[in-house]
Amino acid sequence: MGARRLLALVAVVVALGAAAAALQPINVTTVAFEEGYTPLFGFDNILRSGDGLTVSLLLDRSTGSGFISSSMYQHGFFSASIKLPSDYTAGVVVAFYTSNGDVFEKRHDELDFEFLGNIRGKPWRVQTNVYGNGSVSRGREERYVLPFDPTTEFHRYSILWTRAAVVFFVDDVPVREVRQSAAMAGDFPSKPMSLYATVWDASTWATSGGRYRVNYRYGPFVASFTDLALLGCRVDPIQMLSSSSSGRSAECAASEDALLASDLAVMTLEKQLAMRRYREQNMVYSYCHDTRRYPVPFPECDVVDSERRRFKDSGHLRLALRRHRRPRPAVRSARSTRAADM
Template identity: 65%
Template sequence: MGRLHGSLSETLTPFSLLFFFFFFSWFAGFTFAAFNLTTLSFDEGYSPLFGDGNLVRSPDGHSVRLLLDVYTGSGFISSSMYQHGFFSAKIKLPSDYTAGIVVAFYTSNGDVFEKNHDELDFEFLGNIEGKPWRFQTNLYGNGSTNRGREERYSLWFDPSKEFHRYSILWTAKNIIFYIDEVPIREVVRNDKMGGDYPSKPMSLYATIWDASSWATSGGKYKVNYKYAPFTSEFKELVLEGCPTDPIQEFPSASACSDRDAWLESRDYAVITPEQRAAMRRFRQRYMYYSYCYDALRYPVTPPECVIDPAEKERFQDSGRLKFGGSHRKQARITRARRKRRSRVASISNDQTDM
């Protein structure tokens, strides 16, 4: 070990040491202590939704695989509805060619309130081979599907290579979407939202399905079933909140008051200053669309949007990133502009010296 350490230190240049320092500093910015969670077996909290044999439970009952093949997708649902809660799972997505596929992890009451449902969702959008998964978050309240509040992002890791925890916190005060322990989006309830803020009991759903008509490049790339079956895996399932009787539909305020207070006291209910800084970094680097900056769709900014001038500067009136590409492309353009300015300044100085 001593010889290896010595040879390694001899080969590390000041530049490489600086690279490693910035790399690990950047990675550490998205790493926090794990939440204190109690996980459930599948039978303790969930039931099959559709797909029959395409829903495969592990022998110990603590994880489940959802498959999509040429015949059907699959999904599961929580056995209870919840009036507020923390909904979470570690998920691994299908690999290789996944165009046209959507894996969704979301809460909804659409089966009970067909015309005025509420919803909070993660939707993972597949891609052609060699291109990364993307995902979006969204929320609806009281059937406000014509006022979608979606944001779209890329990821800082390959979600098909390893499990990561995806979580939704829903309280009477706010909604937080998490990846691992990093908050990526917070919606604080605003009275001006009215019924657009989800308020009715919801179930937790997880599904995989064929969305060839829109999921990848607006439907340009379809699901290719020669790569089937496509498998998404779920484990370390968490349901924390106030379960309600689906027949009752609306629990009394007092029925959930104690549970709501407990929920709001949990470690995931408070965004620390360090987590808020990580959320800001995530949104700067990986968000490529936000409805809050979509002035063409919403000439009047939705009331819950908190406009960050520096963040807004990077987006067009369509809510998409400027320059029509990713943050990486934007960064390359910025660096190129700086180099051009530097060359112009250098030429100007040379001419002055002459």
């Protein structure tokens, strides 16, 4: 039995390694900034490329900046290739997220990528959040160490939101899936949302709980976005609440059915194995293990004992992740070369 278990373990490790290599790149149509977005705040700190395909957001002593999608969407796929600010960026948060807080103030939904400020020489961390119907007191945060330097080249971050699940991707690898269930009730996002991208001063909490604050001597802090993708059904939330919205709802239902049937939404065995490997190698905090904050487990948390033992009751990883220095690729993609020239 010992030999059989060893062989089974080897088979799993080989499968995990092969899974990431087997994943196909996600191909979706991208749009220029003017086609899908509009400035949100810090207008003087929003810089656009001549071809309109790349936009940079700046944070300086005067203000941060951000942009928003021109429409709201009832489910969809939202994606961008992002290059984060370099050097000392403690307290700086770059966010790429969907939300409807401006329309549904007290019962808003939200799906977040939040890149937390970094001390020079330390690996960057990204946090994902899922909020539904104003459930901010029941945060569903997870944090991961990025296995690359996100300041030297562009990397793609994507959010898939359907009525069945929410999936977060990093460089086309799924890193987190939250399945809708009756037990989650209104905690699962269900109302139309806009897409946002922002950079702002979060000195009070972002880096080591606020121990390290933004140092503007290293500014301005620049986050660049390209390969912007918006795939979903556009809606007017006011019309959606009216009795005359049935036709639009039917159109969105058909659009989402097509999305659910597409390769984007099908969680293949290869995707599941790649997601498992990413989480084992990079996840450093999960609300599912945070029994101090949440003594009663969340309904979607299906945690095995072998995974639980790796985390403290605070939800944080017991031991620091081991990192192996990776050689930088000699050849860069045409997309990264174009975007890096900005």
